[in-house]
Amino acid sequence: MPVRKQLLNYPFIVKGDIDGFIGLFIDNLVNLLIITGLCCQLGMPGELVFGKILPATALSVFCGNIFYSYQARRLGRREGRTDVTALPYGINTVTLIAFFSMIIAPVYIQTKDADLAWKVGVMSAFISGIFEGLGAFVGEWIRRITPRAALLSTLAGIAVAFIALEHTIKIWDKPVIAFIPLALIMAEYFSHVKLPLRIPAGFYALAVGSIIAWSTGAMDTAALTQSVSSVSLHVPGPELFGVFSTLGMAKIVPYLSISIPMGLMSFFGTLQNLESASAAGDSFPAKPALLMNGIGTIAGSLFGSPFPTTVYIGHPGWKGLGARAGYSVINGIVITVICFTGLMSVIVAAVPLEAGYPILLWIGVIITAQAFQATPAEHAPAVALGLMPAIASWALSILRQFINVKGGLGTSEINAVICSSLPHLKGLIPFSEGALFSAMFLTAVAVYLIEKNFLKAFLWTLPLILFSFFGFIHSSEIGIAMSGFIPLGYGFFAVTMMALHLFKKYGGGKNDTTDI
Secondary structure (H helix, E strand, O other): OOHHHHHHHHOOOOOOHHHHHHHHHHHHHHHHHHHHHHHHHHHHHHHHHHHHHHHHHHHHHHHHHHHHHHHHHHHHHHHHHOOOOOOEEEEEHHHHHHHHHHHHHHHHHHHOHHHHHOOOOOHHHHHHHHHHHHHHHHHHHHHHHHOOOHHHHHHHHHHHHHHHHHHHHHHHHHHHHHHHHHHHHHHHHHHHOHHHHOHHHHHHHHHHHHHHHOOOOOOOOOHHEEEHHOOOOOOOOOOOOHHHHHHOOOHHHHHHHHHHHHHHHHHHHHHHHHHHHOOOOOOOHHHHHHHHHHHHHHHHHHOOOOEEEEEEHHHHHHHHHOOOOOHHHHHHHHHHHHHHHHOOHHHHHHHHHHHOOOHHHHHHHHHHHHHHHHHOOHHHHHHHHHHHHHHHHHHHHHHHHHHHOOOOOOHHHHHHHHHHOOOHHHHHHHHOOHHHHHHHHHHHHHHHOOOOOOHHHHHHHHHHHHHHHHOOOOOOOOOOOOOOHHHHHHHHHHHHHHHHHHHHHOOOOOOOOOOO
């Protein structure tokens, strides 16, 4: 009875939800800015970007955030506790970049038709959502057979490179604005001290950072004024059926090899995030989460979003901030209001993002730490191996941006420049492609090698062979035999694992497995 009374008074919002909201909001805001910047630079008209794409994306984000807040409350009631943190939900940066660079941009570059590029993207997102939702029916099984280190190290690699390092660098570019927010964030979350009036550090960071930025002349008053004058209402309407009727399947088929793998990638990413949440103390069932991801992406595409949404990386970070279920609802509402009204440009003009980057640094650090802390100590080398593909992928993205600083080069041309100018880094290109999958599979192999289970190490080499053969990993293009001799190399690796297994089993019957 006391537990039931506590749950009846379950608070809708706790103080930690404010910090959790700030962190998740900034991360989603950055992705919305990426969408805006990429689409506008491509030549898409403002009425398409602000009138259709962003509102539809926000609708998908809203639906998912409401669901995951409900799911967290339901888990809390079932387990009799009020410290359950909702799974973060939003736009996946990796999928966003993949859809834009591999589907939307190529269509536009070839046809110079922004409307056509958008329509192909919408249909591709719809198909991706279907395959992500179908994964709900096998998700629990895959989760059971996959070592925890393989799931967590993949997220840790993304966290340390794309979330923490990517934004930490920007802190040192604007030290006057960012260092006081950095000190406040590190003081509260590393030292667990309470700041004056017990106000969350995230709020202090944004407030102090904004005051410093405006008082030192780092902000643009004209840009703020212009953004305020451009605010207007944009309510999304149904788009998918009209898109399909005018487009047809003929123009979609060439991009199924991208949209289907992206759905599968989101599926695996969700499993990894569920395992991350479980390691942090919140064990959510896989099927509802995977179904919601598919439904959310499909809902967004129905109203014109060409970008999938999914369970987002960072649950242990938000939990470490003290966020519970309320931060998810607040994020969904705020993102929706911003995209429906055009307020996003106002916020960017008023608040320096450098003041919020320290929160993302904390998120990346805590996820990376969890990958080592929540797995057996002897698996640490496998976790370290799993960090490398994502770090390499981040490095390759920086290198490609530098080479293509003036624009106009395709991926194959950029890769050719790397191979000719930096031949010692040629291996960086295949190693970086498909980092989400390759990190997971390589870590699983390493786990079973540490355990001297050569048969399971052999079995986890098989998806490396299959995925590399079809270009899901180690290739920038999907197809047959797209990654050169890499599948053959994995084949040799697999044969070696099987030989070691057979020798261990039949080669003398020794019990000392350190000497096979």
